[in-house]
Structure formats: C-alpha cells, structure tokens
Amino acid sequence: MFSNRITQLFNIDFPIIQAGMIWASGWKLASAVSNAGGLGIIGAGSMYPDTLREHLQKCKAATDRPFAVNVPLLYPDLDKHIQIIIEEGVKIVFTSAGNPKTWTGHLKQRGITVVHVVSSSKFALKAQDAGCDAVVAEGFEAGGHNGREETATFVLIPAVRKAVTIPVIAAGGIATGQQMLASMVLGAEGVQIGTRFVASEEASSHLSFKQAVVHAAEGDTQLMMKKLTPVRLLKNKFFQQVQEAEARGADEMELKRLLGRARAKAGMYEGNLEEGELEIGQVSALVNDILPAGQIVQDIWEEFLTALKNPLLHQG
Numbered sequence: 001m002f003s004n005r006i007t008q009l010f011n012i013d014f015p016i017i018q019a020g021m022i023w024a025s026g027w028k029l030a031s032a033v034s035n036a037g038g039l040g041i042i043g044a045g046s047m048y049p050d051t052l053r054e055h056l057q058k059c060k061a062a063t064d065r066p067f068a069v070n071v072p073l074l075y076p077d078l079d080k081h082i083q084i085i086i087e088e089g090v091k092i093v094f095t096s097a098g099n100p101k102t103w104t105g106h107l108k109q110r111g112i113t114v115v116h117v118v119s120s121s122k123f124a125l126k127a128q129d130a131g132c133d134a135v136v137a138e139g140f141e142a143g144g145h146n147g148r149e150e151t152a153t154f155v156l157i158p159a160v161r162k163a164v165t166i167p168v169i170a171a172g173g174i175a176t177g178q179q180m181l182a183s184m185v186l187g188a189e190g191v192q193i194g195t196r197f198v199a200s201e202e203a204s205s206h207l208s209f210k211q212a213v214v215h216a217a218e219g220d221t222q223l224m225m226k227k228l229t230p231v232r233l234l235k236n237k238f239f240q241q242v243q244e245a246e247a248r249g250a251d252e253m254e255l256k257r258l259l260g261r262a263r264a265k266a267g268m269y270e271g272n273l274e275e276g277e278l279e280i281g282q283v284s285a286l287v288n289d290i291l292p293a294g295q296i297v298q299d300i301w302e303e304f305l306t307a308l309k310n311p312l313l314h315q316g
C-alpha cells in the first residue's frame with residue numbers, strides 16, 4: 001500500500017486525481033476513477049444546478065469511494081452550486097479560477113476538504129492563507145484555462161513546493177507514470193490529470209472530440225485569448241478565427257463576441273470540430289487511445305511503480 005499526505009487527505013489508494021473538466025467529467029467518469037482507487041472529480045463548471053445535483057446523486061449510487069466536485073469560482077450559479085454540494089454531503093471540493101478566500105472558510109466550517117488550483121507560487125500562498133488543505137499547481141502545458149504567467153509545470157512544482165507547507169498536486173502535461181514520478185521527484189505528492197481522461201470511455205465528451213485528442217500531435221495546441229481568460233485550444237477553424245482576431249489587435253469585447261455563448265459545448269460535447277471550442281492540453285500529443293478510465297488509472301500506477309524501481313531505465 002502506498003501512503004502519503006494526498007492519499008491520506010482524500011482516503012484514496014493512489015495519488016492520481018482525475019481533473020474536473022467542463023463537458024467531460026460527469027458522474028460516469030468520476031465514479032470510474034474513484035472505483036479504481038484514484039480520486040474522481042465531477043466538473044460543475046458546465047452544469048446547471050439541477051444537473052449538478054443529478055450527477056452527485058448518480059455518483060454516490062455508483063461508488064462508495066471518495067469523489068470530489070470542481071467549482072470554478074467565477075460561475076454565475078455559484079451560490080446554488082455550493083448549497084447543493086453541502087446538501088448532497090460532498091466531502092471534497094476543488095475550487096479554481098477565482099479568489100480562494102471567498103468560499104474556503106464556509107466549506108471548511110462544514111467539514112469539507114478544500115483544494116484550490118493555482119498557476120503561481122504567489123497564488124499558492126494565498127490559497128494556503130485562505131485555509132486550503134492542498135493546492136493543485138497547474139502549469140502552462142495544461143488543457144483548459146490557464147495562468148497568465150505561463151509558468152511550465154517543471155518550474156512551477158518546485159516553486160510552489162518551496163512557497164507552501166500544504167501538499168502540492170501537480171497538473172499540466174501529465175499522462176504517464178513516468179511523468180507522474182518526475183512530478184513527485186520535483187515535490188508534488190499527487191497528480192491531477194485532465195487531457196488523458198478526456199480520451200476515456202466514460203468521459204462525457206463527444207466521441208469525435210476524443211478521436212481528435214487521440215490524433216493530436218506536438219504543436220497542435222496553443223494558449224489563446226490572453227486578453228480575456230487564457231485557454232489552451234486544439235487548432236481548428238475556430239482557433240484560426242481567434243488567431244486572426246488577436247493578430248489584428250481585437251479587444252476584449254470582440255473576443256467575447258467571437259467566443260459567444262455555447263462554443264465550448266458545441267466543440268467538446270456536441271462534436272462540432274470546426275466551429276467549436278476544443279480545450280485540450282499539450283500532452284494530447286502522447287495520448288494514442290481511448291481506454292476505460294479504470295484502466296488508465298491502473299496503467300499510470302503500474303508505470304509509476306516500474307519507473308520508481310528503476311528510474312533511469314527508459315521504457316519504449
């Protein structure tokens with residue numbers, strides 16, 4: 001049995017956390033990962049309050065193991081989400097994209113473990129001061145929304161490790177056991193993995209999007225929309241429109257208009273690979289198959305153990 005501060009904090013077997021992801025991580029994915037001994041996270045960011053409640057109830061029915069909910073703190077229905085999370089007895093919340101001071105105390109008073117996602121050691125310290133139990137240090141390589149500082153995971157982990165005493169979970173560019181071991185050598189005590197789990201059978205993302213992830217090569221993603229909220233996108237027609245607009249100096253308003261309301265849903269959930277917004281990480285270049293989520297957890301853990309035994313033996 002492996003044990004460290006992260007497995008103890010969440011009461012899980014392996015310090016492998018499946019990231020909360022809009023349009024990808026519903027109850028099916030979260031419960032599959034939790035049943036495999038990792039920590040599954042339901043991504044509330046794309047859910048109406050009633051949808052979130054339904055996912056929480058289905059997840060509780062599908063697993064006895066701990067699972068968490070990711071709540072982006074800029075979400076319009078935030079108050080309702082928090083209320084539902086408390087009512088449904090969720091034990092672990094991962095917050096992101098906002099000030100950790102706003103909700104951490106409220107959640108902690110109700111016995112909920114709180115983890116905040118950060119992109120710099122300055123924000124990690126803020127999260128620790130707000131009372132968070134751990135931080136996710138998410139580097140520039142990551143899929144989804146990203147820090148303005150553009151600090152890459154290999155630099156971010158040791159920097160955050162130095163800045164805080166609470167456990168650090170590494171995220172951004174991790175899809176294999178070797179990458180997991182490297183992150184933990186640098187000071188992380190667990191990993192949060194997004195892109196790899198988009199290409200899983202249980203992810204709610206559209207099959208066409210999963211296939212696009214499997215076919216992505218190095219250089220096929222880029223961080224865009226820095227004037228608005230930086231987001232790493234898979235290159236497609238919509239990406240080209242953003243690139244064009246940014247090249248001629250489009251302002252925030254124009255970018256907002258271009259993004260519109262339902263781009264992310266159209267791309268990732270409905271499979272419109274041309275017009276939709278496709279959020280994915282650099283590590284998609286290393287993802288070559290769509291597998292059951294439980295097998296992904298097992299494979300990563302076995303690779304991690306093999307690499308730990310002989311870290312300099314490079315596996316093919």
Ligand SMILES: Cc1cc2nc3c(=O)[nH]c(=O)nc-3n(C[C@H](O)[C@H](O)[C@H](O)COP(=O)(O)O)c2cc1C
Nearest residue numbers: 019021022045096142143144172173193194195281
């Ligand atoms: C499709 C997709 C959607 C995401 N949605 C969210 C989200 O709703 N909230 C959040 O905090 N992070 C979100 N992220 C970021 C992930 O939680 C995670 O930190 C990131 O994917 C890790 O990097 P990786 O993709 O290289 O594994 C998303 C990532 C992806 C790929």
